[in-house]
Amino acid sequence: MAMAWIFTAMIVISVLFGFFNGTMDAVSAAALSGANDAVTLCISLLGVICLWSGVLEIMDRSGLSRHLAALFRPFLRRIFPDAAGDDATLSAISANISANLLGIGNAATPLGIQAAKRMARMSGGTASDSLCRFIVLNTASLQLIPATLAGVRAACGAAQPFDILPAVWFSSVLSVAAGLLAARILQLFWK
Numbered sequence: 001m002a003m004a005w006i007f008t009a010m011i012v013i014s015v016l017f018g019f020f021n022g023t024m025d026a027v028s029a030a031a032l033s034g035a036n037d038a039v040t041l042c043i044s045l046l047g048v049i050c051l052w053s054g055v056l057e058i059m060d061r062s063g064l065s066r067h068l069a070a071l072f073r074p075f076l077r078r079i080f081p082d083a084a085g086d087d088a089t090l091s092a093i094s095a096n097i098s099a100n101l102l103g104i105g106n107a108a109t110p111l112g113i114q115a116a117k118r119m120a121r122m123s124g125g126t127a128s129d130s131l132c133r134f135i136v137l138n139t140a141s142l143q144l145i146p147a148t149l150a151g152v153r154a155a156c157g158a159a160q161p162f163d164i165l166p167a168v169w170f171s172s173v174l175s176v177a178a179g180l181l182a183a184r185i186l187q188l189f190w191k
Helices: 002-021 024-062 064-079 087-101 105-122 129-140 147-155 165-189
Strands: none
Touching (some): 002 024, 024 064, 024 087, 024 105, 024 147, 064 087, 064 129, 087 105, 105 129, 129 165
């Protein structure tokens, strides 16, 4: 809701400045050009999102997601001890992590919401330490293949949209480590 007010204020201020400076034609042209660019970007990203959402669906139907969940399970039980006894929650968490690893946050979001709801129910509706760690891990999102970002780069004309992989790997590992460390430190201070 706050972002809606901020964007509305930015638009109103732009229109007012355009009116008082006599550049309403430029403001109108920029608005139409921006809207056109937004639609073009959304359509070009649609293919990338469909591709990787399809990959996730194939992984789920082939049983690969269950195998990934089994692979992640020892790690997840250590990080999320509250959810260790609930296989459905661990499966939702591992599916969310898998989607984030593939860089498709759009597919990861519903899985993350499902896992967070299940974790909140297990802790009586409050944010447990495990739930806070999950939110941090989901927000920092370790990525192996930044599919959405590469799709945006390709739509903007990048010759090699995946040439950012080393930077993405470094920054995502660093952000996950920093986030989990901060969550652990804050857990010690606020019980």
